[in-house]
Amino acid sequence: MYSLDHQVLRTDIAGMPLDWISYRDAVRLYHLQQVEYTCGALLYQIRGGFNSVTRRRSVIDVNSIIATRGDSYASIKASRSYTPPLSNQALFARDGYLCMYCGGKFKAKDLSRDHVTPMSQGGTDDWKNVVTACKRCNNHKAGGTPEQANMKLLAVPFVPTHAEYVYLRGRRVLADQMQFLLAHFPRTSPLHQRIQLREQSRRSGGVPLQ
Secondary structure, eight states: OOTTTTTTTEEEOOOOOOEEEEEEHHHHHTTTOOOEEEEEEEEEEEEEOOOOTTEEEEEOOOOOOOEESOTTTHHHHTTTTTTOOOOHHHHHHTTTBBTTTTTOOOOOGGGGESSSOOOGGTTOOSSSGEEEEHHHHHHTTTTTTTTTTTOOOOOOOOOOOOHHHHHHSSSOOHHHHHHHHHHSSOOOHHHHHHHHHHHHHHHTTOOOOO
16 A cells, blocks of 8 residues: 555546545545446545444445546637646646756756746747746846847747646646656657656666655
8 A cells, every 4th residue: 555645547438637636525425325437546545433233343445546427628628728827836847857958957946947048038928938947047138138148048848748748737646647747748749758867767776856
């Protein structure tokens, strides 16, 4: 069994990733009979009270991925026009905790959100105009564009799909959850290579930055 801080990946009945939930929320969905099917590894066995007649104790098995019914926003989230909310946590994860100027890898506390085209020059605060930058590079760039600051942008910023956003919001994503989410990423997604590099770093002894 896993520690109780591992998250459960919730999907709709068609297998569209929706969000991460705690084991408590998962148990509630099981109890309300909202879980249509499960897949992935068995995370927890939650034991409840005893039946007054049979004297048998209730047990709920919680898997790493559960499919539920009743989410009316699934089709909206799956559409190409859907744009997930922007946050530093998701932004840093999108860019692999790398500074998009010097290429260095940092912990979240040492990173910042940089506007490629500064807002003072008409830039917007959205996925296509923001990248992860270490505080040193962000200070050096100041209120200029990369060209004005004579700095090279290492990767083009992009808007993640909902499935990619779910991954970016995950904590301690398990292997089976990872494979499930990867199957929903666009084939051209830059995250494929970034996740591969991240896994190689982890296997070689690198310390996770999340």
